[in-house]
Amino acid sequence: MSIALSAKAGSFTESVIREMTRLNLALHGPERAINFAQGFPDFEPPPEIVEAAQEALAAGGAYHQYATTWGAPALRQAVAHKKSAEWGLPVDPEREVTVACGATESMMAAMLATVDPGDEVIVFEPFYENYGPDCILSGARPRYVALRPPDWSFDENELRAAFNERTRAIVVNTPHNPTGKVYRREELELIAELCHRHDAVAITDEIYEHMVFEGEHISIATLPGMRERTITISGASKTYSITGWRIGWLIAPPELTSGIRKVHDFLTVGAAHPLQIAVAAALGFPPSFYDALLEEYRERRDVIVRGLREVGFQPNPPAGAYYVMAGIEGLTDRDDVAFAHWLVETAGVATVPGSSFYADRELGRRLIRFSFPKRLSTIERGLDALRQIRS
Ligand code: PLP
Numbered sequence: 001m002s003i004a005l006s007a008k009a010g011s012f013t014e015s016v017i018r019e020m021t022r023l024n025l026a027l028h029g030p031e032r033a034i035n036f037a038q039g040f041p042d043f044e045p046p047p048e049i050v051e052a053a054q055e056a057l058a059a060g061g062a063y064h065q066y067a068t069t070w071g072a073p074a075l076r077q078a079v080a081h082k083k084s085a086e087w088g089l090p091v092d093p094e095r096e097v098t099v100a101c102g103a104t105e106s107m108m109a110a111m112l113a114t115v116d117p118g119d120e121v122i123v124f125e126p127f128y129e130n131y132g133p134d135c136i137l138s139g140a141r142p143r144y145v146a147l148r149p150p151d152w153s154f155d156e157n158e159l160r161a162a163f164n165e166r167t168r169a170i171v172v173n174t175p176h177n178p179t180g181k182v183y184r185r186e187e188l189e190l191i192a193e194l195c196h197r198h199d200a201v202a203i204t205d206e207i208y209e210h211m212v213f214e215g216e217h218i219s220i221a222t223l224p225g226m227r228e229r230t231i232t233i234s235g236a237s238k239t240y241s242i243t244g245w246r247i248g249w250l251i252a253p254p255e256l257t258s259g260i261r262k263v264h265d266f267l268t269v270g271a272a273h274p275l276q277i278a279v280a281a282a283l284g285f286p287p288s289f290y291d292a293l294l295e296e297y298r299e300r301r302d303v304i305v306r307g308l309r310e311v312g313f314q315p316n317p318p319a320g321a322y323y324v325m326a327g328i329e330g331l332t333d334r335d336d337v338a339f340a341h342w343l344v345e346t347a348g349v350a351t352v353p354g355s356s357f358y359a360d361r362e363l364g365r366r367l368i369r370f371s372f373p374k375r376l377s378t379i380e381r382g383l384d385a386l387r388q389i390r391s
Helices: 016-032 047-059 073-087 102-114 131-137 156-162 185-198 254-268 273-282 287-311 336-347 376-390
Strands: 097-100 120-125 141-146 167-173 201-205 230-235 248-251 314-316 323-327 367-371
Touching (some): 016 336, 073 097, 073 273, 097 102, 102 131, 102 167, 102 230, 102 254, 131 141, 167 185, 185 201
Parallel strands (some): 120 141, 120 167
Antiparallel strands (some): 097 248, 314 323, 323 367
């Protein structure tokens, strides 16, 4: 007897990013393999956050049991406090904040709570690879709007034409993975105008909100009239270098929040309770923490962009986040997938083929994505390995 997968599970593939990481480790082992594929740090998180987690575990009692399903009060209050200050708008921890297992679960819960089968969701392309399966799992039809290099801008008319009576939501990821684009105010104003006109929800993924090298981070929720129709997603993975803790959150108006909380409850019940308590402490870090984080990432960005140029890639310096999309023209005749495999085999360097971020895979055939949340010494080691392939 052959057991068939559901049509949904059968319609997307395993994550290419995690596949490249695994392949590289299998071939070269953890000592030699350089991971420029998956966006996680190879350095330690701030010691204060680890201590806060240890304290929560040692305190025991209720922390060993389920937290309130939509988030431990301390974390919801910390999220609301930080965001109210940044936005200059009140955020109600009781009715507007939901804690979930990372931005990943947050996006899934947001879509399941707002979108019905047959609805359309607008997604900018290239996109973070989860958004495609998120749309499929929620029954939505994704409609793609192109971001074009070198500045990854989109065409106003193309965006206007993408909105129609079936549009239920638009996903905005700023700063953007994989391009590093930081959406400008005029771009967000246009998106806001179209959301109003078509009664659509903006679902924004702002997980890289503290990594903006050029321009400024603007939450679309702060634009006039958008707070009522925006679901803002962020989390602790990137800012505090704890991608394995799986803590993220959503901020949305009460009606949307009630739907999100129901979906979240049946997806996961809740995120790890002691870790929620530790992240609540981290959200109180002073501004100097975020300044230092940014400067460290700026240095990593500059080193990798310069090094990739020297090797012969055509890197597009990112304005935010921690990825570089780089052209491979002149370096190889292989396509992106064959070249990324070849880099793993010959250099022990894992990257991600550009086509993984496009629905129309041909658009990414001459691009490779590098991620750089790594020690400078790791970045240098990776660049050295890449220099060898030229010699
Ligand atoms: N959103 C974007 C744009 C990302 O790049 C990533 C991780 O790479 C995530 C979400 C995942 O976030 P989390 O670890 O909070 O699930």
